[in-house]
Amino acid sequence: xxxxxxxxxxxxxxxxxxxxxxxxxxxxxxxxxxxxxxxxxxxxxxxxxxxxxxxxxxxxxxxxxxxxxxxxxxxxxxxxxxxxxxxxxxxxxxxxxxxxxxxxxxxxxxxxxxxxxxxxxxxxxxxxxxxxxxxxxxxxxxxxxxxxxxxxxxxxxxx
Amino acid sequence: xxxxxxxxxxxxxxxxxxxxxxxxxxxxxxxxxxxxxxxxxxxxxxxxxxxxxxxxxxxxxxxxxxxxxxxxxxxxxxxxxxxxxxxxxxx
Numbered sequence: 528x529x530x531x532x533x534x535x536x537x538x539x540x541x542x543x544x545x546x547x548x549x550x551x552x553x554x555x556x557x558x559x560x561x562x563x564x565x566x567x568x569x570x571x572x573x574x575x576x577x578x579x580x581x582x583x584x585x586x587x588x589x590x591x592x593x594x595x596x597x598x599x600x601x602x603x604x605x606x607x608x609x610x611x612x613x614x615x616x617x618x619x620x621x622x623x624x625x626x627x628x629x630x631x632x633x634x635x636x637x638x639x640x641x642x643x644x645x646x647x648x649x650x651x652x653x654x655x656x657x658x659x660x661x662x663x664x665x666x667x668x669x670x671x672x673x674x675x676x677x678x679x680x681x682x683x684x685x686x
Numbered sequence: 687x688x689x690x691x692x693x694x695x696x697x698x699x700x701x702x703x704x705x706x707x708x709x710x711x712x713x714x715x716x717x718x719x720x721x722x723x724x725x726x727x728x729x730x731x732x733x734x735x736x737x738x739x740x741x742x743x744x745x746x747x748x749x750x751x752x753x754x755x756x757x758x759x760x761x762x763x764x765x766x767x768x769x770x771x772x773x774x775x776x777x
Binding site for chain 1: 761769
């Protein structure tokens with residue numbers, strides 16, 4: 528089966544796909560320092576995957592990524608809930624890593640500071656889990672919708 | 687006749703909305719600012735994040751984020767169940 532999209536679209540997608548994914552991952556892992564976070568960065572990554580699906584439609588019948596996406600989405604949500612449960616000795620969603628000195632537990636000077644990455648307690652970890660979940664979930668939605676629409680169009684053409 | 691009724695209704699709604707705009711509280715001076723002041727003062731000390739919005743979303747109001755993630759999960763589940771028939775046709 529041939530792709531619907533022209534060579535221009537496929538070449539530009541080849542070039543720009545990696546940059547979109549890297550930018551989304553940057554937004555996710557710097558969610559506790561700069562504007563953005565898990566939801567926004569996950570949406571950026573999913574938009575990169577949407578571009579990929581639209582440009583390379585001929586790969587649809589060979590690869591079936593929906594099981595992988597569904598599994599990774601569930602894993603992201605489970606990690607998020609587990610991180611919330613780890614602080615259950617105080618309360619649900621207790622930030623047990625903040626200011627502890629261990630992983631992501633650096634104490635910062637309040638006010639203006641350069642923005643140290645090793646801060647925030649469970650907030651960066653939750654950002655990553657939610658970003659993972661949102662990216663995989665939205666990609667799965669886009670993939671299923673586009674595949675269904677394409678199937679519908681082919682049926683109407685063959686009739 | 688229907689257009690006239692719609693126009694009258696529309697005019698009333700617009701008048702009420704403009705009236706509501708005139709009675710809005712001025713932007714930037716909220717009536718109750720205790721919560722905002724607490725977050726701005728203590729979020730960096732307690733959570734350690736520079737981004738106060740993220741510290742509110744993922745720490746102070748984690749339950750809200752859990753609900754948000756669950757809503758997205760349910761949306762994905764509903765889309766998957768909606769498109770199950772397509773997969774069966776292909777095979």
